[in-house]
Amino acid sequence: MYCRVTIRIVLGVMFCFCVDPLYTQELLPLHAKIDQSVADAVSEFERRAGPLTTDSAFLRRIYLDLTGTIPTVTEARAFLDNNNEDKRAAIIDRLLMSPRFSRHMQHEFDVMLMQRRPAKYVTLSLWQTFLFEAFRNNLGWDEMTRQILSADGANPENRPPARFLLDRDLNPQDTTRDIGRVFLGRDLQCAQCHDHPHFEDYLQRHYFGISAFFSRSYIFKDPNSKEASLGEKADGVVKFTSVFTSQESEISPRLLDLPEIIDPPLEEEPYITKPDDQTRGIPKYSRRQQLAETIVKQENSAFQLNITNRIWAMLMGRGLVEPVDMFHQDNPPTHPKLLELLSNDLRQHQFDMRYLIRELVLSHTYQRSSRLMSDVEPPAEELVAGQIRPLTPEQLGFSMLEAVGHIENIRLATTTKLLEEQPQRDTTSVAFAFEVEQTINGEVQPHIDAFVNTFASNNESRQFDATANQALFLMNSPLLDVWLQPSKNNLVARLQSIHDIAALSDELYMSIFSRHPNEFEASAVQHFLNSFADKRVQGLQELTRTLLCSAEFRLNH
Amino acid sequence: MKRNLGCNILDHMVSRRHFLMGATATAGFGPLLPPRLMAEMKRDQKQILQVYLQGGVSQFESWDPKPGTEFGGPFRAIPTSVPGMHISELLPYTAEKMHLLSIIRSVNLKTDDHGLGRLFMEKGRRTGDFPYVGAIASKYLSAEKNPLPGYIHISTRGLTDHTAAFLEAQHGQMKLEGFQVPANLLRDGQRDEATYNRVNDFRLQLNRQFKLDRAKSLIDSYDASFEQAAQLMERQHLFEKQNDYDLIRYGSHPFGRNCILARTLLEEGATCVKVTHHGYDTHAENFNFHLEQLEEFDQTFATLLGDLEDRGMLDHTLVMVYSEFGRTPKINHKYGRDHWGSSFSLALGGCGIQPGATIGSTNEKGTEVANREVDGGHLFHTYLRAVGINSSDNHAIEGKTIPIGDPAATPIEELLA
Known part of the structure; x- marks a missing residue:
């Protein structure tokens, strides 16, 4: 005991002398790093930044952001009467575990993933329950994405997540566009918004590279149950005509700038079940499964940047990249290092969204008052005041x-x-x-x-x-x-x-x-x-x- | 901001016919002019009527017929009131009014997607959060105290589009679900006028207090939405029974009634009124559906256009008849035509537009634009310039400037009056 304390003291003293500032920064919790990064980006930050919210303003905001509703009058009174210094952190932790958190996330992610489309093949209640349970069980975003993009909807377990593809009717334009927007933060259909043909060409490759992942998939309607699910063929190619060279070429599945994924040689019997009018095609090698596996990989940094930015926007009222589906060289993040840092941390935490949300709302950046210090409204991207939304x-x-x-x-x-x-x-x-x-x-x-x-x-x-x-x-x-x-x-x-x-x-x-x-x-x-x-x-x-x-x-x- | 296009000079403001009527009926016009004309003469406000043919009207069956060619379909082309200009025989009434309109036959949006096509036609940009034409009209053309919401959309389907983008929310579209009394316009029970005023004052007092040291824009927008609601509550007559004379001329079907309402709203000072005629997405039975749809459209629209002319409103009202795209030359196995954004047409007329012109053309079979290709960006500049908004100017939003129209595009100068 004695010995251990001594060692601690010695270590502590060593720490004080030999650590460089970068190292101490490493030790800071994520929310403190957020504040540091935000402060570093604005000159005279201390003078310009507004104060933190009052307890009551904080309470309303945190309830709305974590549970999607205001507190009950009893909850509000209990919080305001509580004199504990760490009551903000305590309520954050309580709300993150509450059923209302799952419900609110269900709503947010429903709109993000489906944009209020009416139900087509999968009932809303199945889909909503899937989202609710995902947040209740704190499913990582990588796993959630994998489920959503790989589900074929043919059995009860994977029917709900299949709604993303099924209810878009696997329409190539909608599906490609929304995979780009929702999972990668890029609206690839803005390909044509650039004058430079070379650039256009490169965006086109992104677009067709994604569509090649599911171009062999199709909606299969079971002749008996009339239920729709996703079938897939073992062959078929995606062709596109380059606007740069005007030459038609084939493209294999490819995620943004990652290498193309070349199909393995076609086996003599390429199917697990062969597609016909009565049966859903299941190939031995599925391009669509490749999408689900590849999109979450570390090399595909767009995946982690996108979800980090979207969660930031949900809580702060504005993305570090805004609009959230316009990651683009002409539209850089307002705080590039911060976005990088947060997204890497999220990956290290297995895409634990609850963890990221917790760190964000613990930050002073989140807890800043929306009251203005002067008549001049500070630019939103400076993050010196809370955003009204x-x-x-x-x-x-x-x-x-x-x-x-x-x-x-x-x-x-x-x-x-x-x-x-x-x-x-x-x-x-x-x-x-x-x-x-x-x-x-x-x-x-x-x-x-x-x-x-x-x-x-x-x-x-x-x-x-x-x-x-x-x-x-x-x-x-x-x-x-x-x-x-x-x-x-x-x-x-x-x-x-x-x-x-x-x-x-x-x-x-x-x-x-x-x-x-x-x-x-x-x-x-x-x-x-x-x-x-x-x-x-x-x-x-x-x-x-x-x-x-x-x-x-x-x-x- | 506003460019003087000369269409607010007095003799343009009151149409010639009205002017003569006024002059003959009274010795020296002035106090004895009918009240509507008085109002007209005071008004220098330009307006927009948008007739949106939702789903994508076929250019072959409307403004760019190609009878007797491979993809032309079964309908003939008929002459119009403009010598040499022919349109589809499905539009006989409109044909008689073509001297009031011009056709652009060379639109290429490079998209076949409903959503993207619509956004491009409305925002003049392919992507990005930009305001719709109607929202821009509401912002820059509305009087300080506009008597009605600036941008009203009469449509029977769907959720509201997000149309104001970075402009104040009150310039976003207010949607009316047809000609019926809007939901919640009337309140059951006990709230008399005095109570209403007390409630309203109290709400404003709360908001003033709340706004003291906060960013103002959202709160102002929110207050404005209540003001607009109050304007509608004061104008319940807009939704009262429409008269038989109008119903016979316009048709008593919903589109006819919606167009009567559109005319009334414009007369009462709404800046931009959009009427949507649903149902042109004819992937199957293109010809039968166009026969039905356009029959309903034609007489109604021609009547509306005629009324605007008779009432002297065309001089300050831009009229747009447009879709998100056209339809494929190829006729599919279900006798349908599919989405086609690469060579289609629209019609413009009224304020700021040279009437009776035909801009651009498609090739013989209508499979591609032959000359004067334009896209949503060019059209957007054209609409705005027609109503006197300098589209190459900037929006000034919270210290930032954002180009009103896409700087890469230009208006169709030869079409502007």
Whole structure:
């Protein structure tokens, strides 16, 4: 014991004298390296950088980003009343393990992978469950990608991930383009946006190189079950005409600048099952499997850069490469070394997305306040202030349902019911939490669909599409009226029972904005309520609705 | 920013016919002019009507017929009100109005993809997050206090396109799902006007407070969306029963009704109105479907164009009839034509456009552009220049400048008035 301590001291002293700054930097946790890198990129960073968020602003942001919804009023109060210094790290860890994290990631990755396409061959619920479970089990992005690109959809286990290819109908243009965009961060169809024929030629090779991976695959419809799955032939070539030389040539599968993957010599019997009208073709050598294996390889750095940048954009409101599908020599990352560092670290952690997300949200860069230090808005890429961004349709729907107390009512009812069925159940267990949250998700899905129909646009842009249709929905939709009817323990019912205006304002603000109101705000609440005189319930409903219509609620800030 | 194209001079603003009517009916015009004309004379606002034939109308069956050739299909070409200009016999009513329009027959987008073709036609760029024509019109042509949302799209299908890009969200398209009363326009129950005003004031007060030390643009956009909603709530008459006279002339089918609504919206001050006519993606039975589709389109569109002319609106309204691409020369085994972005046509007319012109041509069989090839970039510059926006100028966005039109492309100068 004595000895060990001495050694430690000696080692410690040695450390202090002999380490160079690079070495100490190596020892920093990733989130500290992020902050260092961001600070290094801007001159006078200390002077220009805004402060960290207040606890309440942090709480709302971290809930929205990790769980896709605002905290319940109880959760918000517990956090704000907690005086532990490490409470931010503690709540991050708790939320990352929560069922709501899996649900939120399911939504984010669904939009990223499928861009709100309607279901064609694979039902939405199968696909959504696949994504949910992938995040629940913290599947690495490499493994998830492998499953998505290799699944043929012919058996129940691999049917859900096959949706990516099946529901694009294996259309060569959509499929090639989206593999480029979603997994490699490159919209290869912008090939023609360059004047230089040489450059165009090289992008064309990327495009056709990817399409060669699945050009032998086809949609097979089982004559009995009518179910569609992916079949593949053992031969067939992809030809393209070079715009540079105008010569037609064949191209083997190839990922960006990696070498072409040459087929092995065709065996005498190249099939495991031979394709015909009745049977799905399964070749002994599958080009499509090669795609799944190759795309995740270390040599293909585009794969790790893309997912790192996309996760960064999801949490910071803006990619280090922006737009996220425009990795391109004319559109370099704002922080190239940082992107490199993060993506290498992610690979070393077996593409553990939860790990990367945790490090990002622990950083000061993430936790910076969106309040501005001066009237001049700093350029977004300097990362000196938090970015304001709109809630996604799903975030808005879940947050609103949580704010009005609708979800909490379901949560209580479900808990009671589960306990009635099995009184000994441990309500603090993870399994129990997942069961409760899954019931909630099922019950509120139709409402969330209404938000998606009103608030989603048909691409994955992060720009704010505030339209009159949306404002009409928020102001007038009868859906909201239903949630604002006092019922059980919902928000309006709670407000109805509070007569002290300070307490009432506090309950209102904590439920909707996850923060306490200031005096000015409390008196504005009083003033507003007074104008409804004896129609108190109507006053409370309009009050709640107005807060739900406010910019503070609509935005993640 | 705006280039004076001469179409806001008084005698252009009020069409000659109206001018004469006004002058003969009253000695010395002025206070006795009909109110609409008064409004017109005050207005120097240019507008855009987009008629979007979704799915890709066949150039052979519309603006570039090739009867009697290998891929020409069964329909004839008919003469139009412009000597020497022929279009498909499927457009007899439009043929009589061709002196108001011009045709561009040499569009090559180099894409056969619905999404990419549409984006190229709307944004003038193949890729990238750029605003649509309608959003640009809303931003640069709308009056300070525009009475209606600047860019309204009447369409019965699909989610909203993301159209504003880096422009303020209020310039993005507001979508109306047809001529019916928009969802949630009316509120059930108890909210009287006083309550509405109180609620509105309270919301604005909250947002002002929130905005104090934050980046303003998203919050302003959000406020603007509520203002636009309020504008619509005040104009419920837009969605009231359409009159029989219009319904007979336009047709009582949804496209007819949508076009009546489009005319009304333009009259009431919307800057850009887009009407989508769905259903031109004719991979099978191309000829039967075009017969049906274009029959519906033709009379309705010709009536709308005639009304715009009669009301003096064409002088300040650019009219675009366009698709994301055309259709293949080759007729497939299902009597269909497939996607074809490499030689197709569109029609433009109204404000800033030389009428009665034919720009470019395709070869004899219509398989490729023969001369004056243009793409979405050239067209984009042309639309904007026609309404007086200098398309080679820049957007100034948060300290950055972004070229409005693709600097690599130029307008079709010979088509501009």
